[in-house]
Amino acid sequence: MPPNPENLFPDNLPSWTKLHGDKAIRDQCRQRVLREGLPHRRLEGWTYTDIAAALARQPSALPKRPKDAERDAADILIKDGFLMTPPKNLPKETGLEIAPLSGASLPSWAADFLQEEESAALPSLNRALTQEGIAIRVRARARIASPIRFIFAASQNHAAYPRLIVLLEKGAKLSLMETHPAGEGGGFLNLVRQIHLDAGAALHHLIIQEARHSFIHASAARIALQKEARCQTAIIAEGAKLARMEWDCSLNGKNADAHLAALILAGDSRHADIAARVFHKSGGARSFLSARAILGGRARGVFQAATHIAHRANQSDARQNSRACLLSPNAHMRAKPELAIYADDVKCAHGSAVGEMDDNALFYLRQRGLSEKIAKSMLLEAFIQDHLPSLPNMNHAMDAARLSLKKLLKSEKSEKSEKHDPAA
Secondary structure (H helix, E strand, O other): OOOHHHHHHOOOHHHHHHHOOOOHHHHHHHHHHHHHHOOOOOOOOOOOOOOHHEEEHHHOEOOOOOOOOOOOEEEEEEOOEOOOOOHHHHOOOOOEEEOOOOOOOOOOOHHHHHHHOOOOOHHHHHHHOOOEEEEEEEEOOEOOOOOOEEEOOOOOOEEEEOEEEEEEOOEEEEEEEEEEEEOOOOOOEEEEEEEOOOOEEEEEEEEOOOEEEEEEEEEEEEEEOOOOOOOOEEEEEEOOOEEEEEEEEEEOOOOOOOEEEEEEEEOOOOOOEEEEEEEOOOOOEEEEEEEEEEEEEEEEEEEEEEEEOOOOOOOOEEEEEEEEEEOOOOOOEEEEEEEOOOOOOOOEEEEEEOOOHHHHHHHHHHOOOOOOHHHHHHHHHHHHHHOOOOOHHHHHHHHHHHHHHHHHHHHHHHHHHHHHHOOE
């Protein structure tokens, strides 16, 4: 039976929940959560990820503002949902505007995003308890040369509800790099991203989610693209006790282009669920949802991809692809492709494959003098290398993927050693 969501709300909400005079919308979102409850297995789209049960077993408290921590000046640090980077240290470039959501005077363009209605339980929970966050605007035709880098850190047994707002005006270009570092202990992150790209704008977004064995990670991205806008997102997920990453994109104009490349590298008993939905609301738009997964131990990977092509959204081009390699007989991968097509003149395709490592390919490399460890690493790296899109920070993405793969293979080796140890 799903837990009582009232336990997520303290009797006396902290003062930061009353920012910007938005008490009414926070109350509305709170009532939605109390009325509908949290997502559980009996809901469509949540069959493989029971976040309600996970939160019931692992309650997390709302934190106080952390003390200042050491950080790289080039990064924007958000810890336990609070912005730790002083406003004076935020990136500054021509055409770039960054505003903390906790600022005394919030720009009207950022306030408009906060007035948008939430229609799902977890984003509503975030809106009811949003601590702080960042709003980013890139003015028309401005091109921001350096990637804006975020670090979302979390302490043990705390709940964090940050929010990220991104607005790219006509012809603007921006690159974001987002890291969720590994750590010890439990906790809960509920992150919401609101992203809007005007005509001809381009966004490159890299998300790196490192492993946290006792942590619950829930994040959602809501993206709107106008005509000829382009969004490329790469996700590298190591999973957690439970990790659910949602990516919803609405293609509202002709020649809009959305590309999601998800990479799941999970071992031990970690869980990673990536749920992507694309809505083709205008003709001539393109979307590509793709995933690669390498799973070891008793890890569970999920890739749910849904594409909806509206009536008269002709000449839409929508593709989905999912491939998984299982390193252990106890690992599980679930792929769920969906296509809902209400237009006649479209190009749509989807494919999915789950299997083990090719013994013939491994034997071929072993015959040429390579050790089993190196041969296996080479094959798995080749499996993921052509998957990530061409991002401005591509080298960083591949380095992160290689490091995640190295940690996964190390955990697999340790597990096999324990099984063969007579004293174990």
